[in-house]
Amino acid sequence: MPTKQSEKTAAEKESRKARRQEKKQKPVGNGQAASEKLTRKEQKKKQKEEKRKNKKPRRRIFPIWLRIIVVLLICAGALVAGLMIGYGVIGDGVPSDALKKETWQHIIDIVIKTD
Template sequence: MSTNQLEKVAEKPSRKLLKDKKQKSVEKESQATDKQTRKQQKEKRKAAKRENKRPRRRIFPIWLRIILLIIFAAAALVAGLMVGYGIMGDGNPTDILKTETWQHIIDIVFKEA
């Protein structure tokens, strides 16, 4: 082969290269359609999941939770007062529940000069 013929062969794209380019373009198109179908499939799955979802049944309703929270907070306050007055203050822990004790505390706090 002459150099002239070699140059012509080099300039011509080979059939394999053309085939590869076509295959790549077909793959890109199929990927684009796959993405659309994947999105659609995902949306269908989500819709089906929403339809099949059972309503959540709570063991403790919210109003009961609030009432229990208030009760537990009050119990913690009373327990803290009893520990503070009985152990730290060297008094009888049940004395904190009497009104005379609270009246005495209020008199000390608002003592007139």
């Protein structure tokens, strides 16, 4: 008496054989299969073109040029805040002195060591 497991494997073997025979019977190269692929490719191209035509143009509420300006302003603000925190809190100075020209001239003189 065959078990369920052996019945499944026998059925799988038969289906594999059937698939192999179908593959062997299909024409290869310039036959019917090649022409079907071309039509499928053409259909995909047409579908893509239709999607592009039907797609709504994207309207940006926050334009790219304005984004760039905002990012640059945020970076400048972070730089100023970092200078003031570094000079005033960490360096025990007056935070507003970090923005004065005389302070930076003094720092440059120390680094270069002009005599």
